[in-house]
Amino acid sequence: MSGAVSVTTETPKVAWFRDPRIRSLVFQAVTLLIVLLVGWYLVDNTIDNMRRQNIASGLGFLNDRAGFDIIQSLVPYTSDSSFGQAFVVGLLNTLLVAIIGIFFATLVGFVVGVARLSSNWLIAKMAAAYVETFRNIPLLLQIFFWYHAVLKPLPGPRDSISLLGVVYLNNRGLYLPSPEPFGGFYIVLGLFAAGIAATLWLLRRERKRQEATGERKPVLWTGLGLIFGVPVLAYFVIMLAVGNPLNFDVPALTGFNFTGGVTIIPELFSLVIALSVYTAAFIAENVRSGIQAVSHGQTEAAYALGFRPNLTMRLIIIPQALRVIIPPMTSQYLNLTKNSSLAVAIAYPDLVAVFMGTTLNQTGQAVEVVAITMGVYLLLSLGTAGLMNWYNARVALVER
Amino acid sequence: MAMDDVVTPRYAPGQHPALPAPASTVGVVGWLRANLFSTGPDTSLTLVPFGVAFLAAAWFGGVSIMGSIVIGILIAVGVRIVARVAFGNPVIDNTVLTIVGAIIIFLIADVLLNFTIFDAVWSASGRADCAKSPDGACWGFVTARFSQFMYGFYPDAERWRVDVTGIFAIALIVPILFGQGRIRAYAVGLFLLAFPIVGFILMYGGLGLEIVPTNKWGGMMLTLVIAMTGITASLPLGVLLALGRRSDMPAIRNLCIVFIEFWRGVPLITVLFMASVMFPLFLPEGVTFNQLLRALIGVALFSAAYMAEVVRGGLQAIPKGQYEAASAMGLSYWKSMRLIVLPQALTIVIPGIVNSFIALFKDTTLVLIIGLFDFLGTIQTGLNDNAWAAPNVPMTGYVFAALVYWAFCFGMSRYSVRLERKLNTGRQH
Numbered sequence: 001m002s003g004a005v006s007v008t009t010e011t012p013k014v015a016w017f018r019d020p021r022i023r024s025l026v027f028q029a030v031t032l033l034i035v036l037l038v039g040w041y042l043v044d045n046t047i048d049n050m051r052r053q054n055i056a057s058g059l060g061f062l063n064d065r066a067g068f069d070i071i072q073s074l075v076p077y078t079s080d081s082s083f084g085q086a087f088v089v090g091l092l093n094t095l096l097v098a099i100i101g102i103f104f105a106t107l108v109g110f111v112v113g114v115a116r117l118s119s120n121w122l123i124a125k126m127a128a129a130y131v132e133t134f135r136n137i138p139l140l141l142q143i144f145f146w147y148h149a150v151l152k153p154l155p156g157p158r159d160s161i162s163l164l165g166v167v168y169l170n171n172r173g174l175y176l177p178s179p180e181p182f183g184g185f186y187i188v189l190g191l192f193a194a195g196i197a198a199t200l201w202l203l204r205r206e207r208k209r210q211e212a213t214g215e216r217k218p219v220l221w222t223g224l225g226l227i228f229g230v231p232v233l234a235y236f237v238i239m240l241a242v243g244n245p246l247n248f249d250v251p252a253l254t255g256f257n258f259t260g261g262v263t264i265i266p267e268l269f270s271l272v273i274a275l276s277v278y279t280a281a282f283i284a285e286n287v288r289s290g291i292q293a294v295s296h297g298q299t300e301a302a303y304a305l306g307f308r309p310n311l312t313m314r315l316i317i318i319p320q321a322l323r324v325i326i327p328p329m330t331s332q333y334l335n336l337t338k339n340s341s342l343a344v345a346i347a348y349p350d351l352v353a354v355f356m357g358t359t360l361n362q363t364g365q366a367v368e369v370v371a372i373t374m375g376v377y378l379l380l381s382l383g384t385a386g387l388m389n390w391y392n393a394r395v396a397l398v399e400r
Numbered sequence: 401m402a403m404d405d406v407v408t409p410r411y412a413p414g415q416h417p418a419l420p421a422p423a424s425t426v427g428v429v430g431w432l433r434a435n436l437f438s439t440g441p442d443t444s445l446t447l448v449p450f451g452v453a454f455l456a457a458a459w460f461g462g463v464s465i466m467g468s469i470v471i472g473i474l475i476a477v478g479v480r481i482v483a484r485v486a487f488g489n490p491v492i493d494n495t496v497l498t499i500v501g502a503i504i505i506f507l508i509a510d511v512l513l514n515f516t517i518f519d520a521v522w523s524a525s526g527r528a529d530c531a532k533s534p535d536g537a538c539w540g541f542v543t544a545r546f547s548q549f550m551y552g553f554y555p556d557a558e559r560w561r562v563d564v565t566g567i568f569a570i571a572l573i574v575p576i577l578f579g580q581g582r583i584r585a586y587a588v589g590l591f592l593l594a595f596p597i598v599g600f601i602l603m604y605g606g607l608g609l610e611i612v613p614t615n616k617w618g619g620m621m622l623t624l625v626i627a628m629t630g631i632t633a634s635l636p637l638g639v640l641l642a643l644g645r646r647s648d649m650p651a652i653r654n655l656c657i658v659f660i661e662f663w664r665g666v667p668l669i670t671v672l673f674m675a676s677v678m679f680p681l682f683l684p685e686g687v688t689f690n691q692l693l694r695a696l697i698g699v700a701l702f703s704a705a706y707m708a709e710v711v712r713g714g715l716q717a718i719p720k721g722q723y724e725a726a727s728a729m730g731l732s733y734w735k736s737m738r739l740i741v742l743p744q745a746l747t748i749v750i751p752g753i754v755n756s757f758i759a760l761f762k763d764t765t766l767v768l769i770i771g772l773f774d775f776l777g778t779i780q781t782g783l784n785d786n787a788w789a790a791p792n793v794p795m796t797g798y799v800f801a802a803l804v805y806w807a808f809c810f811g812m813s814r815y816s817v818r819l820e821r822k823l824n825t826g827r828q829h
Contacts, residue, residue, distance in 0.1 A: 024648070029651075045682055046681045049685065120497050120501070122502065122505075123501050135809075136762075136806045136813065137802045138763070138776070139762065144776070148794045153791050341667040352669055377665060381661075
């Protein structure tokens with residue numbers, strides 16, 4: 001090019017097919033075209049195949065009679081209910097196992113994660129052994145283990161393992177006493193809730209007062225009194241005046257099986273154990289790395305101020321570590337929820353087992369059923385991801 | 401006032417002689433507090449042995465009250481001396497923890513050793529032999545079915561072909577893991593390009609070898625086939641997706657985001673169900689897909705999405721200057737990625753990649769839900785066999801499976817730790 005001497009503001013002449021903008025546009029257009037073509041091909045084939053195999057389409061099947069029973073249901077359900085109701089039952093069962101599992105996994109995970117950093121050699125090694133053992137064994141195998149090797153070989157109802165005569169464990173499940181509140185108990189519950197609210201209000205008032213004057217009265221005993229003292233007092237008053245407001249329905253052996261109380265079916269029980277134990281190993285690692293992310297100077301400063309190790313952990317390290325721990329922990333919660341779909345392998349009636357399993361088999365409407373099931377999990381995942389982004393933005397603001 | 405006036409000015413700052421220690425820290429009281437009653441657990445470690453010894457002596461031993469107190473003190477001091485010798489400083493919280501830990505370990509070891517070794521049945525020909533020692537493992541079940549656990553229903557006469565493939569695989573994987581420079585590069589090339597073809601022909605058949613349909617494949621062999629296919633397919637796919645997600649082109653970026661987030665948002669089991677019920681609908685009439693291939697595609701797409709996120713982490717960790725320097729050198733996009741960015745990015749995320757491999761390996765067990773007989777699947781089938789219906793057999797089967805899976809996964813994670821140390825990519829304090 002001859003303009004080398006004078007050109008300063010003019011863009012250099014480039015052949016149009018070498019212009020990065022044009023190339024990028026063309027590349028994107030071609031890619032989109034290919035994706036659309038492939039998508040169209042697949043959809044076309046699917047429609048074709050469905051027509052040929054006489055597979056119905058649409059969501060009408062959700063109102064049809066399901067015709068199968070479900071062994072555990074949180075809402076009323078019979079085999080006369082619709083597929084739509086079966087879907088709700090499955091979804092609730094998935095959420096149930098996820099929530100219980102998350103609770104225990106967090107509990108165990110925190111204990112093990114903190115124990116891994118213990119200065120006590122034996123405790124630290126035990127926690128490490130826990131993590132390395134359960135993290136490296138497939139979850140499905142662990143579920144099978146608890147279900148087929150531990151719970152199923154238990155003795156039958158007549159030879160149940162009994163704990164204090166109120167809790168029973170046998171090959172049909174875990175039988176717990178269930179609370180049966182009478183009218184007066186709701187007053188106690190109401191007082192309990194009011195106590196929590198009052199304590200929160202007190203805490204807020206004291207925090208404001210501290211910000212304004214630098215002084216603060218401890219709320220602990222007042223709060224405990226409000227939350228537990230008042231309801232307990234009310235409980236006894238009601239008991240003396242009217243009669244015991246809370247009875248327990250204790251399971252009892254009648255004939256060949258137990259009646260009364262709450263039954264936790266072995267499928268749910270083994271699923272919860274396996275999910276909690278497995279996920280706890282991962283949460284423990286998150287907790288450990290979160291604590292290690294807090295600089296050692298914080299610990300030393302706390303010791304220099306005279307804090308004991310456990311107080312240092314509770315007041316100085318954990319609050320700072322939580323910021324690091326919570327995002328990966330949420331994704332572990334999500335993993336636990338997704339992993340609960342392995343329930344299908346031991347026939348616990350979760351969303352996948354009830355909907356993608358039985359409903360799909362009975363209706364044959366693969367496309368709709370697969371899309372709905374995957375959609376539910378996607379919504380859960382994206383919802384959690386959104387929450388996490390919101391949380392991250394919030395703690396990022398707190399950070400100086 | 402007068403006293404103050406006299407005392408205060410006598411010392412320059414910092415020159416005041418040390419005051420006597422507080423009364424509670426010296427003498428008998430101080431010693432007791434420091435050594436016997438320093439914390440709650442500490443106090444109980446003193447009082448519990450004392451109480452137990454005292455009660456035992458007074459109630460059951462018929463010793464007088466004074467004699468029992470003396471015995472109690474002696475026992476308590478003895479426990480403390482043992483604790484001091486065993487654990488050094490009287491950090492008694494720690495002592496209690498150690499004792500509790502030791503008891504737990506003892507209980508676990510007791511159960512495990514009795515089950516796996518002392519009470520175990522080592523050779524058995526059926527459930528009758530296993531039932532002889534119901535509290536121990538029945539290893540006879542494992543030895544009797546071992547070949548099925550390894551090869552599934554692969555015909556006996558052709559199993560040498562699987563062995564040969566396995567030897568090839570080991571011969572290539574060892575240099576990949578532990579080799580250096582050119583040898584390693586050749587091994588990687590052979591493993592990615594030649595090995596899949598040779599392995600497929602050896603195991604499936606063709607070129608004069610008898611065809612063994614994939615529904616006869618099973619056991620550890622099938623697990624390894626799925627894991628290795630998943631690994632070799634997901635890594636390149638994951639790299640492409642990660643590059644796409646970091647691309648400047650909105651269409652490409654969004655396509656990749658949707659793809660990645662979709663697979664990451666759903667459980668693998670729904671992917672496998674989808675693969676087994678919907679893939680056949682996707683294809684034109686007459687074209688069929690075999691069950692194994694469907695599972696392989698599902699597993700590969702699923703793990704590619706996770707791999708993409710790992711690789712993206714590495715790409716984000718490369719300073720922008722590296723990208724800019726590469727384009728300043730006049731390298732094209734692909735060249736700058738291949739020569740400058742990816743080698744650095746992939747090195748950083750090797751631990752993450754190995755973790756994905758471990759997850760993938762564990763996830764292969766899910767194929768048994770859609771009717772393939774992987775390692776866990778063959779064991780599960782064995783447990784349903786009436787000839788082995790003894791109470792200790794399920795536990796035996798699962799413990800064996802757990803040991804095998806654990807050995808694989810733990811081996812991989814140790815390798816990743818070793819590599820991380822060698823490359824020094826981990827956290828440095």
